[in-house]
Amino acid sequence: MADKTSANSYWAANIRIITVSLVIWFVCSFGLGILLRPALSGIHVGGADLGFWFAQNGSIYVFLVLIFVYAKMMNKVDRDHGVEE
Amino acid sequence: MDQFTLNLLVIGASFALYFGIAFWARASSTAEFYAAGQGVGPVVNGMATAADWMSAASFISMAGLIAFGGYNNSVFLMGWTGGYVLLALLLAPYLRKFGKFTVPEFVGDRFYSTSARMVAVVCLLVISITYVIGQMVGVGVTFARFLEVSTTTGLLIGSAVVFAYAVFGGMKGITYTQVAQYIVLIIAYTIPAIFISLNLTGHFLPQLGFIGGYAPTGGETYFLDKLDQVVTDLGFTAYTADTTNMFNMFLVTMSLMIGTAGLPHVIIRFFTVPKVSDARLSAGWALVFIALLYTVAPAVGSMARLNITTTFWPGAIDGETFSKPALSIAEIDSNPELSWIRNWEKTGLLAFTDKNGDGMIQYFNEPKAVADANKAVADATKALTEAAADADKAPLEAAVAAATAARDAALGEAMLGGQSLAAQGIVGNELTTVNNDIMVLANPEIAKLPGWVIALVAAGGLAAALSTAAGLLLAISSAISHDLIKGALRPDISEKSELLAARISMAFAIALATWLGLNPPGFAAQVVALAFGLAAATIFPVLMMGIFSTKVGKEGAIAGMIVGLLATSIYIFMYLGWFFVPGTNWLPNTPDAHWFGISPAAFGPVGALLNFATAYIVSTMFKAPPREVQELIQSIRVPKGAGKAVAH
Numbered sequence: 001m002a003d004k005t006s007a008n009s010y011w012a013a014n015i016r017i018i019t020v021s022l023v024i025w026f027v028c029s030f031g032l033g034i035l036l037r038p039a040l041s042g043i044h045v046g047g048a049d050l051g052f053w054f055a056q057n058g059s060i061y062v063f064l065v066l067i068f069v070y071a072k073m074m075n076k077v078d079r080d081h082g083v084e085e
Numbered sequence: 086m087d088q089f090t091l092n093l094l095v096i097g098a099s100f101a102l103y104f105g106i107a108f109w110a111r112a113s114s115t116a117e118f119y120a121a122g123q124g125v126g127p128v129v130n131g132m133a134t135a136a137d138w139m140s141a142a143s144f145i146s147m148a149g150l151i152a153f154g155g156y157n158n159s160v161f162l163m164g165w166t167g168g169y170v171l172l173a174l175l176l177a178p179y180l181r182k183f184g185k186f187t188v189p190e191f192v193g194d195r196f197y198s199t200s201a202r203m204v205a206v207v208c209l210l211v212i213s214i215t216y217v218i219g220q221m222v223g224v225g226v227t228f229a230r231f232l233e234v235s236t237t238t239g240l241l242i243g244s245a246v247v248f249a250y251a252v253f254g255g256m257k258g259i260t261y262t263q264v265a266q267y268i269v270l271i272i273a274y275t276i277p278a279i280f281i282s283l284n285l286t287g288h289f290l291p292q293l294g295f296i297g298g299y300a301p302t303g304g305e306t307y308f309l310d311k312l313d314q315v316v317t318d319l320g321f322t323a324y325t326a327d328t329t330n331m332f333n334m335f336l337v338t339m340s341l342m343i344g345t346a347g348l349p350h351v352i353i354r355f356f357t358v359p360k361v362s363d364a365r366l367s368a369g370w371a372l373v374f375i376a377l378l379y380t381v382a383p384a385v386g387s388m389a390r391l392n393i394t395t396t397f398w399p400g401a402i403d404g405e406t407f408s409k410p411a412l413s414i415a416e417i418d419s420n421p422e423l424s425w426i427r428n429w430e431k432t433g434l435l436a437f438t439d440k441n442g443d444g445m446i447q448y449f450n451e452p453k454a455v456a457d458a459n460k461a462v463a464d465a466t467k468a469l470t471e472a473a474a475d476a477d478k479a480p481l482e483a484a485v486a487a488a489t490a491a492r493d494a495a496l497g498e499a500m501l502g503g504q505s506l507a508a509q510g511i512v513g514n515e516l517t518t519v520n521n522d523i524m525v526l527a528n529p530e531i532a533k534l535p536g537w538v539i540a541l542v543a544a545g546g547l548a549a550a551l552s553t554a555a556g557l558l559l560a561i562s563s564a565i566s567h568d569l570i571k572g573a574l575r576p577d578i579s580e581k582s583e584l585l586a587a588r589i590s591m592a593f594a595i596a597l598a599t600w601l602g603l604n605p606p607g608f609a610a611q612v613v614a615l616a617f618g619l620a621a622a623t624i625f626p627v628l629m630m631g632i633f634s635t636k637v638g639k640e641g642a643i644a645g646m647i648v649g650l651l652a653t654s655i656y657i658f659m660y661l662g663w664f665f666v667p668g669t670n671w672l673p674n675t676p677d678a679h680w681f682g683i684s685p686a687a688f689g690p691v692g693a694l695l696n697f698a699t700a701y702i703v704s705t706m707f708k709a710p711p712r713e714v715q716e717l718i719q720s721i722r723v724p725k726g727a728g729k730a731v732a733h
Contacts, residue, residue: 007719007722007723010722010723011722014722018174018175021170021174022170022174025167025170025171029163029167029338029342030335030338030339033159033163033338034328034331034334034335034338035331035335037327038327045296046293046296046297046307047295047296047297047298047307047308047309047310048295048296048309048325049325052156052159052325053296055156055159055162055163056151056156056159056162056295056383057162057292057295057296057380057383059162059163059166059167060162060163060166060372060376060379060380061376061380063166063167063169063170063372063376064369064372064373064376066170067169067170067173067174067365067368067369067372068366068369070173070174070365071173071362071365071366071369074178074362074365075362078362078724078725082725083723083724083725084362084724084725085360085361085362085724085725085726
């Protein structure tokens with residue numbers, strides 16, 4: 001039974017991290033890059049406005065950081081719950 | 086040494102490398118043939134995934150798409166990278182834990198049904214076969230351009246090369262060749278980009294040059310502002326202009342993202358790593374290697390576009406667009422630095438005609454009124470010249486005169502550089518074709534780089550097309566030999582016979598892809614929209630539900646996949662023609678005719694929602710998945726215990 005509880009809390013922790021990551025994923029691409037571009041047109045990154053830069057370059061950098069942070073956090077969660085390989 | 090010999094040497098050397106690797110990495114078991122023996126490290130797998138993923142379209146066409154589509158076509162940049170976040174978080178680690186060889190195999194086990202597995206096989210085959218056509222065409226075109234052979238010969242050479250390493254090497258051979266192909270293609274893409282960025286902006290990194298100052302005017306004007314000014318002077322939409330349809334842009338991006346995460350040939354790459362944690366990490370490394378090209382692509386596209394525009398309007402470089410006359414034909418033929426224009430004219434990717442006979446090529450965005458009027462004149466003139474000798478010519482001549490008068494009126498109203506077209510003696514845009522692909526293929530010549538860089542771009546284009554083709558062919562052949570033959574028709578087949586069946590399926594898949602490459606249905610761009618839409622609407626949802634739901638059973642999964650498959654393909658066929666046969670579409674492919682303004686390329690997420698909804702509703706009417714399936718779900722959710730893959 002203890003095993004099952006542990007598995008459940010492991011999965012819940014995983015879902016929490018996934019949810020937060022997907023919110024960031026959504027905000028930096030669909031949010032800043034598309035939906036909020038008109039509202040943020042006053043802010044500039046060099047020669048580009050913020051939304052344009054996120055759509056053509058910035059979102060990709062965020063995606064990269066997101067995956068590596070997720071991989072690192074999950075390694076810790078794996079160990080904490082004793083389910084690492 | 087002439088350019089042809091250089092191309093031959095560089096391409097020949099790259100092929101020798103691929104063959105050498107393939108011989109060294111021969112597959113000796115089904116585990117090696119399907120999943121490279123699960124011994125590929127996360128960084129190496131990331132590099133192989135990047136080559137697997139980046140196709141002829143990414144390498145040759147994407148920069149041009151962005152150059153001419155501007156901000157609107159950012160959908161490709163976000164869509165084709167954001168999918169890796171979904172892969173890393175939602176699919177790759179769990180499918181690696183499951184630890185078998187193919188995507189349909191997971192569907193079959195998780196939904197305890199051979200029928201579900203077969204529906205997944207059908208989806209996989211439709212997606213991968215449509216996708217592979219574009220790659221084969223890309224191989225043929227690149228060969229034809231750089232090795233001066235016909236497209237057909239080029240395609241046949243490409244097929245022979247893939248045959249040599251895919252049939253014998255399987256996933257193992259393909260993986261290590263893809264690593265080599267990645268290195269070739271990324272060097273070929275980045276070198277011209279760095280030079281062009283140094284030229285135009287003084288920045289070594291194209292990513293910084295792109296948002297930096299424009300060098301020829303001392304860096305006081307931003308490069309992007311300069312580009313916007315030059316293209317709007319010529320009547321084009323500004324590069325950074327806002328989208329006209331935010332909702333559609335949102336959906337296309339979503340379709341490309343979830344489509345990427347649902348492409349079987351990408352997913353199976355994550356079966357090759359030793360551990361679950363490696364699968365997560367490997368998606369990150371794949372994106373690192375993909376980002377090296379994708380963050381450079383908008384810089385390449387926008388800079389090449391400015392270069393090509395200022396070539397035709399030399400005044401635009403350091404002053405106003407119209408401060409000097411347009412490029413003259415005499416200059417094109419006498420200036421050796423412009424020899425690329427005639428070279429590319431031969432391939433048909435670039436075309437110009439001196440319509441007004443002033444010896445110069447005026448390049449601008451022809452207003453629709455002028456374009457329509459010019460077409461009316463051409464049609465009337467054609468009718469007159471084709472009329473029978475004894476026919477009454479008077480009404481036809483009158484029609485030509487009327488059309489010409491209407492055209493002259495349109496020219497009097499259309500403005501270019503503050504004067505009407507009529508006042509300048511211009512009758513229309515004279516640079517009649519600028520193909521998207523030229524932005525990458527001709528880039529080294531436009532930027533005046535040495536011959537070996539041009540040869541490298543040729544080898545890079547071939548590497549991109551061949552590596553993706555090989556990955557797709559493996560997905561197709563393993564679905565046939567492992568899911569269809571071993572999974573359904575002959576479950577008692579021995580390991581040795583299955584390996585033979587896998588090699589024969591591979592040979593068969595290559596033959597089919599070659600034939601389709603020689604006789605492509607419709608054109609490649611439409612076909613790719615179908616592949617992404619279907620991956621988004623079928624494979625992605627069924628895998629998600631397989632991992633994250635304990636309630637969805639076989640009935641729901643099968644119904645969901647079928648609804649997603651049918652809804653998406655019918656929506657696309659409605660606008661693009663049934664099976665892409667031109668003229669068989671029910672509705673015109675225009676924004677007004679689209680359902681809620683959703684273009685066919687944007688339908689993927691709608692198909693996915695229909696799939697999810699159908700699966701959940703149908704599942705409430707049937708029994709929940711049995712106990713052993715519940716245990717399977719619990720087991721794939723935790724990394725512990727991931728071992729070597731087992732062949733049942």
